[in-house]
Amino acid sequence: MSKLDPVFLEVALQERSYQIAIGSHILAELFSRVERLLPGCRHLVMVVDEHLVGAIAHSMTDWCTAAGFRASVVAIPSGESSKSIGQLERIWSHLLEDRADRKSALVAIGGGVVGDLAGFAAATFVRGIPMIQIPTTLLAMVDSSVGGKTGINLPSAKNMVGAFWQPREVWIDLEHLDSLPVREYVSGLAEVVKYGMILDAKFFDWLETHAEALRSRDLEAVQEAVRASCQMKASVVEQDERETTGLRAILNYGHTFAHAIEAEAGYGRWLHGEAVSLGMHCAATLAAGLGMIDAGVVQRQSRLLDSLGLPVITQGLDPGRLYVRMQSDKKTEHGEVHFILPDRIGHVKSVHGIDRRVVIDLMASLLGG
8 A cells, every 4th residue: 555644533532532543654653652642651562463573563663662662572363262361361471571560551563352452451450551552454443443442252252351441542554454364354344334334324325335445445445434434433432431321332233143153153263344244234134124124224234245245144053052142242131132223224223122032033044054
């Protein structure tokens, strides 16, 4: 990708406010902001996806040294299985051995797994040290790097242990998307579609007309998709930072199904965005079955997902076991599963009290077999 000057967005959270920078070939200039961003900090620990250590971490370490920072690197194995107690303990131990203190900071460089894991480590080491998010996957750029959700998985449920810990800044360098495998890049587009479905019908229209440009990684189209997605995520987080009003739950559209799919299939079979795509199709189909939307909405969403290269149906999953997984979802209350369902493109509602058999039969038709 060519050089693209950054655009800046703000996540307005009073004393926890921060900026998101979105551009291409911008990391070197953004790094010059560290001293002003983290006054008094002279020690940076970079938590990096192991596949990026050679490509990014060495350059970052050189910049740190040149600027007078002490720096070290913790390499994290790729994949969802790294969001674990074992990897979290590795980071804590490294921080301790590297003489980290409250004037140290973490820099998370990688996808959502690294960001969530490093964020939880930052939130808990000496009861909290600052961090900077540098997401390198599309999915992390448009979703997990913004909003301060951090955490790890338990063997039977995703993201059940964690903390809210806002970054000091988020640096999104679209250059990283050049080297992403096709499947991983396309996976991130599911979260982009999510924003159109839950918040902005005009953005959904834009996605329909720019699907080919996005799939081919056209730089200007990608920057606009990332900007719009981050802006919508920021707006929701500003109104419901810690999920106390219920608004932030709309960001989980498709995720109740998706988290169950990921856990039941075994972490790694489906990329997160692929599972979200399957989950959004389940959610829209369920909404249509309940009379909340007509079949045309389901078809439009399905066509868009398909045009971006995302799955909408699969086979081989046990619907009864999936439902049991759903009962461990964070939105479940007293064993009753709450679903985020669309009532039109650009708007969703939280719905509960849906008969268990209805949900299981739907999953049998879309995910079983």
